[in-house]
Amino acid sequence: MGQVVLVTGVSRYLGGVLARRLAASPDVERVIGVDVIPPPRDLGEAEFIRADIRNPMIGKVIAQGDVDTVVHANVIATPTFAGGRTPQKEINVIGTMQLLAACQKSETVRRLVVKSTAAVYGSTPRDPAMFTEEMTAKRLPASGFGKDSIEVEGYVRGFARRRPDIDILTLRFANIIGPRIRTSITDYFNLPVIPVPLGHDARMQFVHEEDAISALLRGVTGGADGVVNVAGDGVLTVMQAAAIVRRPFVMVPMAAAGPIAQMGKRLGLVDFSADQMSFLAFGRGMDTTAMREVLGFSPTYSTRAAFEDFARTVSPVVPSLDAVTGAVGGVVGTAQQLVGRATKGVR
Numbered sequence: 001m002g003q004v005v006l007v008t009g010v011s012r013y014l015g016g017v018l019a020r021r022l023a024a025s026p027d028v029e030r031v032i033g034v035d036v037i038p039p040p041r042d043l044g045e046a047e048f049i050r051a052d053i054r055n056p057m058i059g060k061v062i063a064q065g066d067v068d069t070v071v072h073a074n075v076i077a078t079p080t081f082a083g084g085r086t087p088q089k090e091i092n093v094i095g096t097m098q099l100l101a102a103c104q105k106s107e108t109v110r111r112l113v114v115k116s117t118a119a120v121y122g123s124t125p126r127d128p129a130m131f132t133e134e135m136t137a138k139r140l141p142a143s144g145f146g147k148d149s150i151e152v153e154g155y156v157r158g159f160a161r162r163r164p165d166i167d168i169l170t171l172r173f174a175n176i177i178g179p180r181i182r183t184s185i186t187d188y189f190n191l192p193v194i195p196v197p198l199g200h201d202a203r204m205q206f207v208h209e210e211d212a213i214s215a216l217l218r219g220v221t222g223g224a225d226g227v228v229n230v231a232g233d234g235v236l237t238v239m240q241a242a243a244i245v246r247r248p249f250v251m252v253p254m255a256a257a258g259p260i261a262q263m264g265k266r267l268g269l270v271d272f273s274a275d276q277m278s279f280l281a282f283g284r285g286m287d288t289t290a291m292r293e294v295l296g297f298s299p300t301y302s303t304r305a306a307f308e309d310f311a312r313t314v315s316p317v318v319p320s321l322d323a324v325t326g327a328v329g330g331v332v333g334t335a336q337q338l339v340g341r342a343t344k345g346v347r
Contacts, residue, residue: 004028004069006065006069008035010048011037015035016043019033034050035051070099070111088148093155096156103166111169114171128285131286133172156170176209176212177209178309189247190245194238194249196242197254204279215295219295229286229287230288230299232306235283237283254281
């Protein structure tokens with residue numbers, strides 16, 4: 001008999017496609033997808049059950065389905081997609097606690113796969129060139145998705161101590177990008193003028209959406225456990241990425257980066273936390289040896305190829321020189337005003 005897999009977060013792109021592909025796998029007997037709203041995409045042979053992982057009722061779904069493998073893909077990266085920061089944290093943290101509590105009580109669950117993020121490593125000027133899975137952040141993320149993910153991984157480690165009989169795999173993904181997925185980083189590179197922290201040109205790694213789904217599939221049907229970094233080969237700098245999407249960029253002081261991000265959020269252009277702005281300043285690199293040697297997975301797309309595939313979906317901006325100059329001048333003027341306010345009274 002094949003696996004019976006429960007996938008959380010199937011109303012969003014990655015979770016939905018993963019559930020559909022798992023249902024088509026010869027190694028999987030049955031797939032149950034859960035979320036609070038019906039998925040907008042066809043799940044194929046996967047079954048959908050409307051359930052909130054923040055509710056203890058998720059335990060009944062696991063028990064009644066005789067689930068032996070749980071894929072937790074419901075850690076939300078962008079507050080906009082959750083209805084705000086408060087529901088985002090509730091889904092990420094409270095939802096994980098309830099899901100793990102249900103798995104702990106289950107007599108059938110034997111494997112847990114958790115979708116995590118490279119954001120747990122933070123971004124500072126003192127970071128190593130490449131983070132290995134054993135390393136920790138030099139400065140812990142203080143807000144947003146990174147902070148939530150650190151808490152999620154903490155609960156997973158506690159669960160592992162209580163249920164050592166369950167195999168647990170945590171996949172730390174670099175920024176996932178592609179032509180169909182929407183994230184804070186895709187919104188950032190869709191801006192008409194891209195603000196770049198002054199004096200910085202951060203190194204970034206990406207993983208293509210197809211490779212992310214393939215890595216999760218491998219994690220479900222393979223035997224790997226532990227923590228594994230997942231990223232495409234190579235790195236790309238912020239300004240190289242801006243050139244690929246044919247966007248002008250403007251340097252802004254770090255003191256103004258946060259307020260500008262807040263302004264972008266109010267305008268509905270991009271939703272970035274302070275920790276994500278640090279990422280754009282200092283970047284991050286992950287060692288992917290374990291991805292190949294432990295998970296047995298090699299991405300099809302390099303970091304550059306993944307970004308270039310995303311860039312093909314970015315609408316071209318071909319304004320006149322005066323329009324570009326005016327837009328850049330407006331951003332710079334706003335930045336100067338914000339810096340002035342931030343430093344007013346400091347002598």
